[in-house]
Amino acid sequence: MALTYLEAIREAQHRALSTDPSVFIYGQDVAVFGGAFKATKNLSREYPGRVLDAPISEDAILGVAIGAALEGMRPIVEMQFADFSSLAFNQIVNQAATHFWRTGVPCPLVVRLPSGGTPGSGPFHSQMMESIYAHYPGLVVLTPATVGDAYSMLLEAIALDDPVIFCEHKFLYYHLKEEALPQESLPVGKARIARMGRHASVVTYSAMVHEALRAAADLALEGYEIEIIDLRSVKPIDSDTVLASVARTGRLLCVGESFPWGGVCAEVVARVVADGFNLLDAPPQRLNARDTPIPYHPNLWAAHRPTASAIAESLRRLLRF
Amino acid sequence: MALTYLEAIREAQHRALSTDPSVFIYGQDVAVFGGAFKATKNLSREYPGRVLDAPISEDAILGVAIGAALEGMRPIVEMQFADFSSLAFNQIVNQAATHFWRTGVPCPLVVRLPSGGTPGSGPFHSQMMESIYAHYPGLVVLTPATVGDAYSMLLEAIALDDPVIFCEHKFLYYHLKEEALPQESLPVGKARIARMGRHASVVTYSAMVHEALRAAADLALEGYEIEIIDLRSVKPIDSDTVLASVARTGRLLCVGESFPWGGVCAEVVARVVADGFNLLDAPPQRLNARDTPIPYHPNLWAAHRPTASAIAESLRRLLRF
Amino acid sequence: MPEVSVAAVAEAERLRGAYRWMLLARRLEEKISSLYHSGKIVGGVYLGRGQEAFSAALGVSLWRGRDIFAPLIRDMAGRLAFGEPLLDPARTYLGSVLGPMRGRDGNIHRGRPAEGMPAMISHLGSMVSVVCGMLMARRFKGDLEAVGAACVGDGATSTGAFHEAVNLAAVERLPLVIAVANNQFAYSTPTERQFACRDLTDRAAGYGIEGHAVDGTDLAECLMVFEHAVARARAGHGPQLVVGTLLRLTGHGAHDDAAYVPEALKRTPLGRDCLERAGQHLITRGLATPEELDRWDREVTEEVRQAVATAQQDPVPEAAGETWRALCSDLQP
Amino acid sequence: MPEVSVAAVAEAERLRGAYRWMLLARRLEEKISSLYHSGKIVGGVYLGRGQEAFSAALGVSLWRGRDIFAPLIRDMAGRLAFGEPLLDPARTYLGSVLGPMRGRDGNIHRGRPAEGMPAMISHLGSMVSVVCGMLMARRFKGDLEAVGAACVGDGATSTGAFHEAVNLAAVERLPLVIAVANNQFAYSTPTERQFACRDLTDRAAGYGIEGHAVDGTDLAECLMVFEHAVARARAGHGPQLVVGTLLRLTGHGAHDDAAYVPEALKRTPLGRDCLERAGQHLITRGLATPEELDRWDREVTEEVRQAVATAQQDPVPEAAGETWRALCSDLQP
């Protein structure tokens, strides 16, 4: 009985609802319909009154989650697409993120963001927003890349006393399957070595982990052993694991699907050079999406985001240095 | 007749209104009242019908500016505080920023953001948002640090065919004075060497330029010549000027007032190490505000943002390396 | 032959014209839907089935080339009626690089902003204030006659963007027509989970604007109401809120079977097909013959066939040809 | 001595109680204002002068310790009436580290969210949905009795956040009281640049909720209306919109001379001082003697003096003592 990444997300919510009476789910079309991607399928039937359809009011949806969290609930908000969280931006970064620091009262909530590109989705149904939210103090930003992490990290997110932005990747929803849910898992805040290597380190997260793994497989044929670090959480970033990898390989490529200016890759590079400058045998490099909105046509989209072959190309340049 | 930074902003708007009939100003309390900071003082009287008070509707204010821009106008929007632009975030990053790329029709508008900390202003009247907007393709993000730049860059911003986020620093409004407005000025997109030096480069922008200059003056007493680069524009970033400076000094400290995760400083460091790795004699460093919301009490605020003495301290560490 | 007044002739022409746009939209969307199901469409498909009367009536009530029309996801009929070339939808749905968005954006997001038809972003409610800005620009430039129309659904009325824009339009007394197609659902969410007022026209007084309710399945009524609303807006009476009551006769998107729509609701008057009703109306009132309607059907079907055939021959976008520049000025990022 | 009914005694007590809170708020704010002008206040000062009746009436109508009260920038009277310790404002304005926000946030942003008084963020309209969420949490936990009140100004009604929250509250039929203090201005912007409806209560029908208009300068009327609205909300009749009409008898902030407020407007009934009116009312109806009012005045003035004196002795925040951690969990950023 193989489980997809999407089913793992549903299972995690199922388990949270069944074990913690303070959990509820709020979002557009999450109840009877089970959500635009079916991540909450059947949950409203199994947990009547705890999975509620919201009006098209992203600001108020977050406001509700925040208010409920202050009263001890643990709301899970589903945004229909990550891109629409731009309308809840104020409540997330100014209300949820600042609340504990300002008042001493925690604001435990999870915002699920169906993120990232899929062919034909265009500029407003493809965005990655982890770099925006991670900029703000007070938020935890998670970017699971595997079925197991989708499950265990979502459960951990719900249990955390801080507001969590949970960036799940739509491209992985149906593609990615695993045989069973994990019994154990790394804690939030720890990166994972997705593949061991010694010639270069690729630091990445979310769907790009899989592109990077494919690139590493290609380069293995050319005799290079590429280490792949899956950050898992982009705020906090596990600098130790990243630095340890760079210490082994001497070379760093950071890959992200989001826009190139600033963000996760810039942050990782800036940390590595500040604390591990002498570990580097070559200039650390970044590979991101292009600096334009995300194109709708699949031909353009495929050239907009980093792919296995683009990563392999960047790695070859890095290895030649 | 000395002119403040704030008066320069008013003068630039005055001049734009007088020379270009397609310019108008829209924002809360900008008309008779002349704006919360008086940046539009008297303009509604001098240009009747072209300086309009808006309701408390940041999303719609930006929508109006975008619609008007599509029809060939050149709106200047004043946000009462940069922090409230979080409510116009969607219109800015998804509508204004993407419009030219999607349709081929330009969207020339300027959003003036009274930015940055002043004592006692607290978490919601002190924010720097340049790192957020610069992340998005399609926006130009300007951060003037001098009276002359406040004037000339605002005029250039209005003339540009792209949407411009104009981050003016409230701490400079009244403090900063110059004898006359500039006749000539560097174009948008070019950084400025604010002080020449040879032992280390500080790359910074906005109010931090002045803190950095003070730190450099201190270090001069200790025998160090610190070069200060004022980025002026954080999107685009003038990498050439930055790299040329690092080539001269071999040492880089990047200073920003915004939150530490990601943003301008990470971007600058990542660019410098990618393209100028071999120019560096020491690990490049960053200095930002602390990773918490901006405190209200002046005692805390002073320790939250980088100051001349914190910059000097960072430089001393960097020089010792 | 009995004498007929000029007004009656004009009304007949408007009805016949609007009907033909409805028919064209219906046939085009049927074609797109079938192409979608055979995997030939690039991107998502959202259809206006059941909403053609409301949409077309608005489109024909506006002045082509002078007014502003901001369609939403179910406004194929209104777009065509307002003057969108048939090739625009054909090209965008089929992924041609010659469409107005050049493959960068698609389908319902297409527009021709320089010709009064903004290109929508997905975020519901966001286009209403853009139309306000366009109208304010017209006013600045001395054009006091142009009207702007913004289309939204029942669900979009819950957005902050919608509220801010309508309120602002009222303050500025803009010649804005807000067309709300209340099709009873926002995706799967029924109106009782979306708002609690008796009728969405009850909102008009709260904004200090004029409100109009209309049976959205009745073309003649839609035409009358929209012509009236547009005329009021044009005459300086400020924003006009027009709420059409109807039912979405299709899934939210082509991927959705709309199993959540109760059968009983489909059998109410809301569930009537506006296209059939309009055809009947034309025939009953003697404004068209069944043969004429059949002929139009053949004509529009052929128009659709040709547009699709052309679009299918078109070149597709190639990454190599892209500039990958989002800025319009020559600043180097 | 004439016989008096229990209800009359209770009403007298409510009026006297509310008046005393108004007086305390007025004297405290006068003190803060004078400290501000001598440079002793940390941060900005926004005063509720002229709005004490409206605010206090709401505060006393709620159940302390059970209900929820989300004040805004002019609700000193309501806060105190709802149970905020006098030391909270004193400490925040004077920058004590012992205030509820510990110097991290200040003044009007103070709150005690664990005791039903959320700490506002500046972004107007944003707190209304937070109260909705608190009420939904109460409902989840089986508390069907608690009422939540959210205060806003006329200007905040233009925000998308306000609209989304009120609409959502109506859909969920939450026991929410929305108190709109229409003080004729948002900073310098008069209501005619803010909305175009005849009266803000016209919005109620558009949300499908109950609306109440009240003369915000009349304490007795405010008390009656708020008690009624709170009771309706508590009894399950859904959200209640209460709009108080009054005038801000001060600048927007202590820095603002409000030169833009027309003199003529100040001389209308809107410009009456609610505190004076309430005092007169108590005396005229024989519910208090002038001597009593004077005594209360001396009492509250002394309370204010003591609170300020205490706060002035308090330690101030020191950077060295700060954790500089925004996360509550032990994750290491």
Ligand SMILES: Cc1ncc(C[n+]2csc(CCOP(=O)(O)OP(=O)(O)O)c2C)c(N)n1
């Ligand atoms: C702000 C925002 N939130 C969510 C969505 C996702 N979404 C797309 S269409 C839709 C339903 C729209 O309902 P309605 O406004 O009634 O229009 P209809 O589809 O019925 O024509 C939703 C929720 C969106 N596009 N924008």
Ligand SMILES: Cc1ncc(C[n+]2csc(CCOP(=O)(O)OP(=O)(O)O)c2C)c(N)n1
């Ligand atoms: C979203 C947002 N935009 C702008 C501001 C700046 N601002 C602070 S108070 C104020 C006026 C508020 O007016 P109103 O709601 O009528 O309340 P009043 O001050 O009259 O009590 C404005 C514009 C803000 N706080 N929030």
Ligand SMILES: [Mg+2]
């Ligand atoms: Mg609908």
Ligand SMILES: [Mg+2]
């Ligand atoms: Mg007001």
